[in-house]
Amino acid sequence: MSAPAFPATRALDRERLLPKIFRSFRTAAWLGWQIETNWVTDPFLFLVYAVAKPVAGAAILVTMYAVITGGNFEAPIFAYLYLGNAFYMYVGSVMTGVSWAVIDDRERYKMLKYVYIAPISYPFYLFGRGVARFVFGTLSVSITLLAGVTILNLPLDLAMVNWPMFFAALVLGVVMLAMMGLLLASITLLIANHVWFLGDTVAGALYIFSGAIFPLEVLPSWLRPVGYVMPLTYWLELIRRSLIGSVAEAFPALARFSDGQLFLILIGLTLAFGLLAVVAFRWCDHQARERGMIDMVTNY
Amino acid sequence: MQGTLSRRLPSSVELFLRTVFARAYPRVIAQQREKSWMFFEVLLPMLAVSAYVFVYRAIGAPEAYVGFVVMGGAMTAFWMNVMWLMASQFFWEKEQGNLALYIIAPGSLMAILLGMALGGMLATVLRAAAIIALGILFFQVEFIVVSFWALFAAFILTMVALYGLGMMLSSLFLLLNREAWQLAELAQEPIYLFSGFYFPVRSLNFWMALTASIIPLTLGLDAMRQLTFSTGASLGFLDVRVELLGLVFLSVVFILAARLLLGYMERLAVREGRLTDRQR
Numbered sequence: 418m419s420a421p422a423f424p425a426t427r428a429l430d431r432e433r434l435l436p437k438i439f440r441s442f443r444t445a446a447w448l449g450w451q452i453e454t455n456w457v458t459d460p461f462l463f464l465v466y467a468v469a470k471p472v473a474g475a476a477i478l479v480t481m482y483a484v485i486t487g488g489n490f491e492a493p494i495f496a497y498l499y500l501g502n503a504f505y506m507y508v509g510s511v512m513t514g515v516s517w518a519v520i521d522d523r524e525r526y527k528m529l530k531y532v533y534i535a536p537i538s539y540p541f542y543l544f545g546r547g548v549a550r551f552v553f554g555t556l557s558v559s560i561t562l563l564a565g566v567t568i569l570n571l572p573l574d575l576a577m578v579n580w581p582m583f584f585a586a587l588v589l590g591v592v593m594l595a596m597m598g599l600l601l602a603s604i605t606l607l608i609a610n611h612v613w614f615l616g617d618t619v620a621g622a623l624y625i626f627s628g629a630i631f632p633l634e635v636l637p638s639w640l641r642p643v644g645y646v647m648p649l650t651y652w653l654e655l656i657r658r659s660l661i662g663s664v665a666e667a668f669p670a671l672a673r674f675s676d677g678q679l680f681l682i683l684i685g686l687t688l689a690f691g692l693l694a695v696v697a698f699r700w701c702d703h704q705a706r707e708r709g710m711i712d713m714v715t716n717y
Numbered sequence: 718m719q720g721t722l723s724r725r726l727p728s729s730v731e732l733f734l735r736t737v738f739a740r741a742y743p744r745v746i747a748q749q750r751e752k753s754w755m756f757f758e759v760l761l762p763m764l765a766v767s768a769y770v771f772v773y774r775a776i777g778a779p780e781a782y783v784g785f786v787v788m789g790g791a792m793t794a795f796w797m798n799v800m801w802l803m804a805s806q807f808f809w810e811k812e813q814g815n816l817a818l819y820i821i822a823p824g825s826l827m828a829i830l831l832g833m834a835l836g837g838m839l840a841t842v843l844r845a846a847a848i849i850a851l852g853i854l855f856f857q858v859e860f861i862v863v864s865f866w867a868l869f870a871a872f873i874l875t876m877v878a879l880y881g882l883g884m885m886l887s888s889l890f891l892l893l894n895r896e897a898w899q900l901a902e903l904a905q906e907p908i909y910l911f912s913g914f915y916f917p918v919r920s921l922n923f924w925m926a927l928t929a930s931i932i933p934l935t936l937g938l939d940a941m942r943q944l945t946f947s948t949g950a951s952l953g954f955l956d957v958r959v960e961l962l963g964l965v966f967l968s969v970v971f972i973l974a975a976r977l978l979l980g981y982m983e984r985l986a987v988r989e990g991r992l993t994d995r996q997r
Contacts, residue, residue, distance in 0.1 A: 456896050457899070470902065473909070473910045481916050485773065485778040614758065619761060622761040624765060624768040625767050631774070
């Protein structure tokens with residue numbers, strides 16, 4: 418009796434898939450926004466929180482640079498590291514934001530099991546939870562760039578920016594970071610202890626290989642190949658080229674690639690990481706259910 | 718009968734030590750359940766510190782600065798331990814429902830905090846040691862110790878003052894709710910900047926550096942750099958003896974303040990009913 422009905426049920430499920438994905442994403446985005454913003458009623462404190470951390474992070478690099486060069490902010494290396502550092506904030510916010518939802522729901526709010534049994538698409542729920550952090554990341558990047566232009570004479574001329582290339586690279590980069598976040602979230606599902614700083618430490622470690630704050634030529638030759646397989650490397654290069662073309666030309670590591678080639682490499686690596694993230698999520702999700710780790714918390 | 722009972726009760730010192738041990742024990746044991754923490758908390762932070770080393774290499778900085786970054790990177794482990802595993806921990810215990818149990822237990826809150834810090838020390842020391850080892854083996858950082866005793870004193874005094882500060886801050890976290898997490902996060906990059914974790918603190922304006930000296934790591938790190946690098950003294954903020962005296966002063970002030978504030982905040986939290994209040 419039930420066998421003939423099964424394909425029809427699956428077809429119905431497929432029809433409902435898109436609304437389910439959209440509903441999961443939208444609800445999670447709303448939830449993430451509430452969590453990230455309603456902890457404080459004082460707008461000033463909220464602004465301090467939103468601004469102080471990214472500006473201080475950039476100021477560390479600026480001070481290091483100023484101490485050594487005596488404040489030579491006109492050199493291309495300064496624009497290189499400043500832009501790289503500014504846009505690297507998206508790595509911390511999007512990648513960590515997506516994976517953090519697992520920790521937040523499991524450890525802090527103890528609701529991961531309820532989320533799991535809800536009629537939602539969990540990967541898209543995770544992407545939705547990253548939206549609020551993406552918004553904060555955008556705020557941090559904007560403030561850092563504004564400080565660079567107004568205080569440090571960063572040669573960023575809005576009239577000279579290649580806007581289509583910038584937005585295309587930015588969108589592609591955000592998708593790539595979300596997929597890396599899903600990969601990290603998958604691993605997080607299988608770690609019940611010590612996950613608190615997982616996102617931050619992975620983002621910190623990737624800082625070194627992506628050429629975010631120094632050209633890849635500075636890395637030892639045996640470490641450079643790691644940088645060449647990181648999509649972040651090409652993404653940051655595209656962002657730099659679209660904003661200040663002359664900066665990218667000053668450093669030869671990626672100069673041999675045209676803009677189109679960089680886009681193709683970035684698309685290819687994004688697809689590869691996306692596929693890896695999907696496979697990893699399915700495997701880790703299965704393992705976490707099998708081992709009863711969905712609601713396992715620190716110090717279990 | 719009374720004598721028998723009094724023999725069973727531990728003395729205040731014994732109770733203090735037993736509380737420290739009792740709170741440190743679960744932290745140490747929990748770390749052994751998943752060895753993956755070594756990868757995420759020791760290896761990956763080493764890579765993050767390396768990024769700053771390569772920045773200095775990219776802009777042609779003298780090699781002494783590489784050593785400064787390595788030492789600063791190692792000391793971040795202690796700051797993280799104080800902020801996340803001690804100062805903000807009362808907020809977390811409140812979320813878990815343990816805070817009220819701590820308050821009604823006979824042990825002191827300072828002993829509980831010390832136990833938390835010591836329990837997390839295994840990971841902290843490993844992380845700091847790994848970063849120093851990375852500096853020596855990978856970046857050929859040369860440590861030339863001017864005086865072992867002065868270096869030992871600088872490190873110990875820094876730790877005492879730092880953990881005193883952590884205890885003092887924890888009293889504030891007793892009253893905080895969800896904002897505790899964000900405030901603890903706020904105490905990272907800005908502190909790394911003003912305390913000169915990745916550059917000599919004298920590079921900042923004198924008054925700014927002096928103000929930042931309220932964080933014990935500012936003076937401690939500067940003193941340790943002066944005592945372990947050949948060019949450290951020329952890039953130092955104040956004379957090492959002055960910095961050691963400053964650390965003694967901070968240690969005394971923070972520990973006394975922690976004791977007073979913990980008592981005051983506990984009474985306030987009890988009066989206002991905040992010990993079990995979880996405004997999620």
